[in-house]
Amino acid sequence: MKKIIILCLLTCSFPTFGQEDEKPIQWDISGFVDLYYGQDFREPLAGDRFPFLYNHNRKNRPSINLALVTVQLKSKYFRANLGIQQGTYAQDNLSEEPKALRWIHQANVGVALDQNQSLWLDVGVLPSHIGFENAISTKNLTLSRSLIAENSPYFETGARLKWKMNQRWDFAFLVLNGWQRIRFIPGKAAPSFGTRATYTPNENTTLNWSTFLGTDQPAESGTYLYFSNLFGKFRLDQKWNLIIGLDVGNRTVEGDFNPTWWGTSLILQRQFSGKFASAIRYEYYHDPFQAIATSLNNWGIETGGISLNTDWTLGKVAILRLEGRYLTGPSLGQDNGNSTDFFLLGSIAFTLN
Numbered sequence: 228m229k230k231i232i233i234l235c236l237l238t239c240s241f242p243t244f245g246q247e248d249e250k251p252i253q254w255d256i257s258g259f260v261d262l263y264y265g266q267d268f269r270e271p272l273a274g275d276r277f278p279f280l281y282n283h284n285r286k287n288r289p290s291i292n293l294a295l296v297t298v299q300l301k302s303k304y305f306r307a308n309l310g311i312q313q314g315t316y317a318q319d320n321l322s323e324e325p326k327a328l329r330w331i332h333q334a335n336v337g338v339a340l341d342q343n344q345s346l347w348l349d350v351g352v353l354p355s356h357i358g359f360e361n362a363i364s365t366k367n368l369t370l371s372r373s374l375i376a377e378n379s380p381y382f383e384t385g386a387r388l389k390w391k392m393n394q395r396w397d398f399a400f401l402v403l404n405g406w407q408r409i410r411f412i413p414g415k416a417a418p419s420f421g422t423r424a425t426y427t428p429n430e431n432t433t434l435n436w437s438t439f440l441g442t443d444q445p446a447e448s449g450t451y452l453y454f455s456n457l458f459g460k461f462r463l464d465q466k467w468n469l470i471i472g473l474d475v476g477n478r479t480v481e482g483d484f485n486p487t488w489w490g491t492s493l494i495l496q497r498q499f500s501g502k503f504a505s506a507i508r509y510e511y512y513h514d515p516f517q518a519i520a521t522s523l524n525n526w527g528i529e530t531g532g533i534s535l536n537t538d539w540t541l542g543k544v545a546i547l548r549l550e551g552r553y554l555t556g557p558s559l560g561q562d563n564g565n566s567t568d569f570f571l572l573g574s575i576a577f578t579l580n
Contacts, residue, residue, distance in 0.1 A: 251302070252300055252301065252302045253300070253301050254300045254301075255298070255580070256296070256298050257299075257578070257579060258295065258296050258297075258577075258579040259293065259295040259363055259365075259577070259578050259579075260295070260576065261291065261293045261294075261314070261363075261365075261574055262292075262574065262576070263289070263290060263572060263573060263574040264288070264289045264290070264572075265283055265287070265571065265573075266286070266287060266570070266572075267286040267287060267569075267570050268568075268569045268570070268571070269566075269568050269569065270287075272287065273286065273287040273288040274287070275319075277523065277559070278522065279377060279378055279512075279521055279522060279528060279558070280371075281316060281372075282315075282319075282320075282362070282364070282372050282377065283315075283370070283371055283574070284315055284319050286570070290314075290315050291314040292314050292315055292316050292364065293312060293313075293314040293317070293362055293363065293364070294312065294313050294314050295310055295312045296311050296312075297310040297311075304338060304339040304344065305336075305339070306337045306338075306347075307335065307336040307337070308333050308334070308335050309334050310333040310334070311332065312329075312330060312331070312362075313330065316362055317329045317332075320407075324410060325410070328410065332352075332362070332382070333351070333352050333353060335349050335353050336349070336350060345390060345391045346389070346390050346391075347387075347388075347389045347390075348386065348387070348388055348389075349387045349389065350387075351384070352382060352383075352384050353382065353383055353385070354381075354383075355381050355382055356383070356401060356421050356423045356437050357421070357423075357437045357439065357456045358375065358437070358456055358474075359460060359470055360373060362381050364548070364574065365576050368494050368496045368508075369494060369508050369534060369550065370538075370574055371572060373472070373492035373494075373508065374490055374511075374528075375456075375472055375473075375491065378488075378490070378512070379454070379456065379474060380406060380407035382407060383403050383421070384403060384404050384409050385403035385404055385418070385419075386402050387399055387400070387401045388400045388401075394427070396424070396427075397423075397424070397425040397427075398422075398423065398424055398425075399422065399423040400421070401421035401422070401423075402420060403418060403419040403420065403421055404419065405419050405441060405442060405443055406439065406441060406443035406452055407443070408443070412442070412443070412444065412446075414445035414446050414447055415442070415445055417441075417446065419439065419441020420439070420440045421437065421438060423435065423437045424437075430462075431461065431462040431463075432459070432460070432461055433459065433460040433461075434458075434459050435458050435460075436456070437455070438456070439454040440452070440454075450478055450479060451478070451479045452476060452477070452478055452519070453476065453478075454475070454476040455475050455476070456474050457472065457474075458470060465498070466499070467495070467496070468494075468495070468496040468498070469494070469495050469496075470492070470493070470494045471492075472493075473489070473490075473491050474488075474489060474490045474491070475488075475489045476489070476518065476519060478519065486516035486517075487518065488518045488519050489512075490510070490511060490512035490513065490514075491510065491511055492509070495507055501540070502539060502541075503537070503539055503540070504537070504538045505535070505536065505537045506535075506536050506538075507533070507535050508533065508535075508536075509531075509533050510531065510532055510533075510534075511531040512528055512530050512531075513528070513529055514527050514528040514529075515527035515528070515529055523560065526557050526558065527557075529557055529558060530554055530555070530556035530558050530559065531554070531555060531556060532554035533552075534550055534552035534553070535550065536548055536549065536551075537550075544577050544578055544579060545575060545577050546578075547575050548576070549572070550571070550572045550573075550574075551569065551570070551571050552569070552572065553567070553568070553569050554567070554570075
């Protein structure tokens with residue numbers, strides 16, 4: 228973290244482009260809390276669900292998935308974000324970090340490198356450049372996260388160079404300290420890298436390709452990750468939204484065995500009114516050798532399923548959501564036999580600005 232703090236200070240010291248371009252720093256503070264209860268019809272006892280899920284992962288007891296306070300600062304050539312979090316998401320998704328760092332949702336500063344603010348350098352703990360879902364549930368079409376989102380980074384630490392070439396194309400190049408890490412990996416000798424290319428031909432279509440090349444283990448382990456994420460977001464008309472995503476990854480290990488994983492998700496949402504919407508999702512995840520995801524047994528993850536959720540907007544600050552999710556596959560049980568799981572999840576989330 229010392230190296231990142233030094234880099235942040237150096238970034239903040241960049242000169243502005245002229246006194247005539249300066250404007251006062253604007254700041255904003257916001258809060259978010261997601262309360263939930265999940266009923267697992269296969270297992271009536273309270274506890275945790277599956278080790279490959281990191282959101283809404285408590286069953287048969289009320290819990291807080293994410294409580295978040297975010298402070299944002301922004302001027303013409305400078306921006307900074309600090310998010311402090313707690314909840315079962317932070318406990319599960321940051322379990323490899325020291326307890327003091329699990330409070331960090333994001334902590335970054337950025338500076339514009341040109342007068343048009345089309346080229347930005349941001350350093351610190353950043354939101355992930357991978358995928359179409361994030362930890363704030365109300366920003367996603369479904370209440371629970373898809374299996375591909377749960378098993379790819381939600382955050383990353385390092386430096387990001389972001390370039391908005393024009394109204395249609397955005398690019399980003401990242402130098403990171405590993406696969407979803409805040410602390411540097413002990414013994415790690417080389418950085419990890421990420422890229423992102425986003426094409427927006429019109430206001431109704433977004434196409435994205437993100438990659439990751441690096442590792443999640445110390446250098447002496449000799450393992451590397453090669454990962455690619457593709458997704459498309461389509462607003463079909465005023466009432467229908469469609470998202471299609473595909474993840475493919477490979478882990479190199481010693482010898483000739485290099486396990487590969489892949490997953491897909493398709494989400495279709497119907498907006499019935501300004502206060503009521505519903506979405507259906509199909510998903511499948513294939514990681515039979517646990518190259519990236521952990522299952523309940525030694526047979527890996529080969530899991531598919533479908534979910535249906537409904538959303539009600541209550542006033543200006545609250546959203547009530549209900550979702551039924553059915554999963555099937557050998558990764559859901561303690562042995563290699565095929566198992567099924569039906570989970571009913573309810574949430575009420577509040578956003579304060």
